Amino acid sequence: MVSRGLHSIVLILTALAVLPIAPADEVHRFGRKQTNQTEVLAASDVPKPAVYGVRDTLAAAVKTWGSSGRMEYWILGTDHAAAVALAKKFCDRRVARGHMTRKSCEQDSGNKEHGFLMYQKIGADALESGRPRGSAGHNGGAVWGFHRMTSSLPLGFAGVLDIPGEGEQVTILHEYWHSIQHAFIQTADHQERRKQMGPVWFTEGSAVAMAETTAERLWKSGGLKRWNNSPHPWRSLRERMLSRLNIVKSKRKDCETALPDSYDDDCRELAYEGGAWAALLLMHRHGQDVLLKKFHPRVNDLGWRGAFEKTFEQTPQEFVDDFEAFLKLPEEEQLKILP
């Protein structure tokens, strides 16, 4: 009975949220407030410094970019039984809140591609093989009014395999930026949300660029602590972005475009690396806070393309052509756009 009652409240909120006349802040899909609404939920075998590392980085992100609304950040460790217990906790919550039936939740959390066991296995394989690997994702949740984030063991926070904690901070800022992108879109329809997020190069590229530039700024200001826990020194923004640029230049020859709209093909790396430089170029021309302050607040009303044209005063294709020309400039000219 309880879950049924909650379910109808969710339905009412959903109906209100899609009313076109409601201002975005009045009925917000993710219930955004001016507070830190992030929750970190970890498997029992995740070391405490890793949990605190995620929590503190999310708090710094909220402080810098504002709240994107309700967020659940689920962290897997490497132990199978602990992962199963965490998946059960996830399902207890979904069932109690009327989001899912027990059966559909257990199938989703246990077996599907973005299920907990996949993330647990990534961490377990990394520790067993000694080859570092990690994965984190913004895995939906909009239909239930929260951001559902999942992560494998953050190796750099756990102090294993010589991975720098700074890399984990950048990853978390990247994922949090995705939640910001989502926060400005009110529809529950999955296809419609994807359309409003824009092409993959834009979604991923801006997440890479915002995470890298913001982390650098926060380390310098003390807004984010440095981990200094790896024998491999953490490289500067300039060095990191230069190696991304070199990836773009070498990969560009084999791909149709420097800015692909796909997660699937061999050129997907360009969506991240090329997209990051494209976002840097947009921010260099229109201001470092143009995405947060101007572009995203327009997406819900104008759609991705409309918001792009209004904010950047050119069509996406005109910008893509500009970006291809930018890639032909001498390296010292290209590096000048870094903040």
Ligand SMILES: [Zn+2]
């Ligand atoms: Zn991403």
